[in-house]
Every structure is written in C-alpha cells, then in structure tokens.
C-alpha cells in the first residue's frame with residue numbers, strides 16, 4: 408500500500424483522495440485549515456501552512472510518504488527539491504512544482520523550448536510596467552508572477568490604467584517578489600485545457616480538449632470535448648508533450664492554450680489536476696483524478712472513453728461559515744445531471760463551493776442551469 412502525503416486539501420485534492428483510496432492508497436491530507444475538503448475523505452490530516460519550511464519538513468519526516476503529491480501552487484518548493492535529492496518522490500517532480508509556482512520561470516522554460524507564447528515581459532515597478540506595456544502594445548494583461556486563480560490579474564486598456572493595475576497586482580501577490588508579467592492581450596476564439604498524462608511505463612497520452620470560460624481570472628464553466636481543427640490539436644499536443652517532458656516525472660498535467668483563427672498559443676500549465684478538468688468527473692470513464700492516481704502508481708491506462716460533458720461552478724456570495732445549499736434537489740431532477748458539494752467550512756464572495764455536472768446532448772446548458780438552481784447560504 409502506497410502512502411501519499413497530499414499538500415493542499417481543496418476540492419481537487421478531495422476527488423484525488425477518493426481515486427487514490429479506491430486503488431488502495433493511504434493518504435495524509437495537509438492544508439492550512441482544519442476540515443478542508445480532502446481531509447474529510449483521507450486517512451489522516453495535518454494542519455500547517457505549506458509555505459512554512461519547518462512544518463513542511465516535519466510533516467515529511469514524520470509520515471515518510473512513498474509519494475508527495477502537491478495539490479496547490481503555494482508550497483515552499485525548495486523543501487521539495489531538497490527532499491527529492493534525499494530520495495523522496497515528488498509528483499510529478501520537484502522541478503515541476505518549483506518552476507510552475509512562478510509564472511516567469513515556467514514561461515522562460517516554454518520560450519527556451521521554442522514553444523509559442525503571447526508576447527510578454529516582466530516589470531518590477533509601475534514605471535517599468537508602463538514602459539513594457541507601451542513596447543508590447545495595449546491592451547495588455549498584467550499578472551503577479553506568484554499568484555493563482557486570477558488573483559491580482561487585470562487588463563490595462565490604455566496607459567491611464569497602469570498605476571491601478573500595478574497596485575491591484577501588488578495586492579494580489581504572494582511571496583516576496585514584487586514582480587509582474589505583462590502580456591499581449593490575445594483575442595482568442597476559445598481557450599482549452601489539454602490534460603496531459605505522463606506515465607511510468609508508457610507514452611505520454613492526452614484527454615480530449617476541454618473548453619472553458621473564465622471570469623475574474625477564475626473558471627466558470629467548462630465542457631468536453633471542445634471541437635478544434637485536427638492540426639491545431641496536434642500542435643497543442645506536441646507543445647504539451649515538449650513542456651511536460653522537460654518538467655519530468657509522472658502524473659497528469661493541465662496544459663492551457665489560447666486558440667485563435669490562425670494559431671495555438673501556450674499559456675500556462677498545472678503539474679496536477681486542473682479545475683476546468685472537473686468536467687471529467689462526468690465526461691470520461693476515468694476522471695482526471697483517476698488518471699493522476701493511475702499514472703503516479705504506475706498502473707495502466709488502456710483507454711480513455713469520452714462523452715459530451717460539462718461543468719459549472721457554484722459560488723458563495725457572502726462571508727460566513729457552516730454553509731447550506733438550497734436547490735440541490737431541483738438541480739438533480741434533470742436526467743444526466745450531478746453535483747459535487749466540496750464541504751468547505753467557510754464562505755466568502757466568489758469562493759467556489761460546489762460544481763454542477765451534466766452529460767449528453769446540451770450538457771453545457773444543463774450544467775449551467777443546474778448550477779444556477781443552487782444557492783449557498785451561510786451563517
């Protein structure tokens with residue numbers, strides 16, 4: 408039986424724990440707060456900040472896991488690099504966790520591999536940001552190099568927006584570096600997540616592309632399969648294979664691309680299941696969490712069956728605790744519809760609390776309608 412130390416215990420971690428436990432694993436779920444979603448289904452739990460070097464080292468030496476599985480980006484990844492050298496296995500690799508924690512590092516890797524990205528530059532002050540934005544050309548997208556789920560991200564349409572964008576980025580930054588990436592705004596036709604699986608004993612394989620829509624830098628709904636030109640899909644697969652091969656290790660990656668009329672552009676990647684990939688809980692015979700578990704355990708993935716499916720998020724609107732959900736029965740009354748309630752103990756505006764899933768014809772319409780029927784109330 409493999410012992411897994413899960414770093415981060417959100418909704419993606421929860422589904423991963425269910426998949427891993429079905430394959431006989433023992434899971435210790437860690438997060439900075441008690442009763443986090445994945446802790447509710449794990450064998451043991453451990454509460455500490457993943458950014459706290461001493462606590463992270465202590466958890467690894469106490470539990471001596473066979474596999475360390477990061478679920479979030481904000482981890483003291485230097486510790487992972489160090490324990491990997493001591494013989495612990497980090498999924499997919501300590502290098503992947505370390506490089507993807509910072510947008511600039513993974514972007515530099517992509518460029519080094521000759522992968523097409525949006526035009527971009529970096530800035531460490533408002534003045535530098537203005538200069539870089541002028542040289543790229545407005546509008547530009549500005550993101551802190553360390554942040555996730557759209558935090559601190561904004562679009563500057565003209566130079567008058569620059570100071571506000573800089574201030575907003577500084578507020579949304581994590582870590583100790585006051586640095587942003589400033590990117591050419593891509594007028595894409597659609598964007599996709601290409602779930603890419605690196606196997607222990609087999610070639611790199613892909614799921615059908617997942618289309619998604621984001622608001623405030625956070626995903627709202629996703630669907631699979633997203634139709635796209637076969638040669639564009641091939642190009643995306645080649646880029647995904649190249650970047651994930653460079654990061655190394657085994658497991659599932661969520662590789663994000665923008666697709667325009669003329670080309671496919673690499674955006675970023677998660678070396679772990681992706682939030683837009685929650686659709687696979689209903690659209691595939693093996694969900695992205697099952698695939699991650701099989702890949703890291705060295706188990707075969709003979710075939711991935713896909714049917715039309717969609718997911719839509721259910722967000723909280725107020726700050727509070729002990730949430731309750733109304734409208735669930737109504738949402739579930741539609742055939743081919745399902746719901747996953749994450750079990751987060753507290754709410755805040757826009758916090759993702761559940762996801763509605765649907766399959767079959769008009770899956771997206773059904774998933775969005777189901778999500779709209781559900782209301783989160785908290786005390």
Ligand SMILES: Nc1ncnc2c1ncn2[C@@H]1O[C@H](COP(=O)(O)OP(=O)(O)OP(=O)(O)O)[C@@H](O)[C@H]1O
Nearest residue numbers: 525548555556557558590591592593621624625626
């Ligand atoms: N250069 C760009 N041009 C147009 N839209 C962009 C650009 N960069 C980002 N976006 C939009 O913002 C979304 C979030 O950006 P990105 O994936 O880089 O940030 P993130 O904070 O890592 O988000 P998440 O953690 O949800 O994946 C993208 O999915 C896309 O919709």
Ligand SMILES: [Mg+2]
Nearest residue numbers: 663674675676
């Ligand atoms: Mg993203």
